Amino acid sequence: MEFEVKAKLKYKVKSDSSIILSIHASDKYQKIVDETLIISPKIVATEMESAWEGNRLISLAVKPAENLSITYKAIVNNSFxxxxxxxxxxxxxxxxxxxxxxxxxxxxxxxxxxxxxxxxxxxxxxxxxxxxxxxxxxxxxxxxxxxxxxxxxxxxxxxxxxxxxxxxxxxxxxxxxxxxxxxxxxxxxxxxxxxxxxxxxxxxxxxxxxxxxxxxxxxxxxxxxxxxxxxxxxxxxxxAVANIFGDVDFVSSAVSCDLVDxxxxxxxxxxxxxxxxxxx
The missing domain is CATH 3.10.620.30 (C8orf32 fold)
Structure with missing residues (x-):
């Protein structure tokens, strides 16, 4: 069964910090049909897996900025x-x-x-x-x-x-x-x-x-x-959806999960x- 999922997270970064996010749909026993990750301002995201669960993580090294926006979108077949x-x-x-x-x-x-x-x-x-x-x-x-x-x-x-x-x-x-x-x-x-x-x-x-x-x-x-x-x-x-190391304030989140056709x-x-x- 295919679903479209979206997550948009906003933060205010006050000092050099690190953020580790877990918002990607798992690719274990699920099929990722399509997905995108947009980070503004543009920052290189390092993708990795947790050591024993295989959860998909992204690690961000962030600099002070008024606003940090992370948007994740995916089409996923949950295969229940x-x-x-x-x-x-x-x-x-x-x-x-x-x-x-x-x-x-x-x-x-x-x-x-x-x-x-x-x-x-x-x-x-x-x-x-x-x-x-x-x-x-x-x-x-x-x-x-x-x-x-x-x-x-x-x-x-x-x-x-x-x-x-x-x-x-x-x-x-x-x-x-x-x-x-x-x-x-x-x-x-x-x-x-x-x-x-x-x-x-x-x-x-x-x-x-x-x-x-x-x-x-x-x-x-x-x-x-x-x-x-x-x-x-x-x-x-x-x-956890987010682990934050540094001076970062959470601003808002918007999440959705909709059935596809x-x-x-x-x-x-x-x-x-x-x-x-x-x-x-």
Missing amino acids: KIKEIRNVREADIAKLPSDVLPYLYPSRYCQSDKLYRLANNMFGYKKNDFEKVQALTYWIYLNVEYLSGSTDSETSAYDTVTEQAGVCRDFAHLGIALCRALTIPARYFTGYAYLLQPQDFHACFEAYINGQWLLFDATKLVPLNGMIKIATGRDAADA QSLEPFYADHEQNFAISYT
Whole structure:
């Protein structure tokens, strides 16, 4: 399914600085049909990949200027798969691939070690990993209020349980932490999202079940088959849209994700169904 995605970021640069951006659509399991990157004033962008996730990054060395504008546009086929989940096997930790193991451990924003008792008391009785993740995702949806401006860059999953309010990244962090507390590998997923209002970058999470990464979104704000993946990581620290080193002020952003000349039957996950979306 083809989507046109756009991101325009504006900054005010006050001193010699560096900016590392993660706004390019992933080329892992997605087809990039066309893409452009325009930077004004003109600056050479160094393209690179994150060491272990393969997220696409661009690095900019910027000089003081009134305004820095970065515009990214792409046509992307997201190549999602709707999978029927049957005969779920409990994860054999000793046999997990080495690249999956880091997603079992606590991380900066996902303190799964502090949520072990909560997760197992509330969801440990479910008969398999898929049902556990369905249940915890639905619990977050019911019990955490989506409230813009209620959290900041320091808010963790543990904070979100306490405050019971947050935005998409907080919902994702809590889902990841609860999964890991249940010994289910989980990772952060950020991307462009079709039908999200207002348009912005969106965060959700993937859980490793039956040898595959399945997508879950406790916000229920967007169809799961309308996502264009940008990056994955242990949490938002690994998949930030921008990392800034120096004196740079964020001015504005404009993001969009539109369907290209096709129709889409939106897929919203139901906590009682046996189907899930995979982007791998």
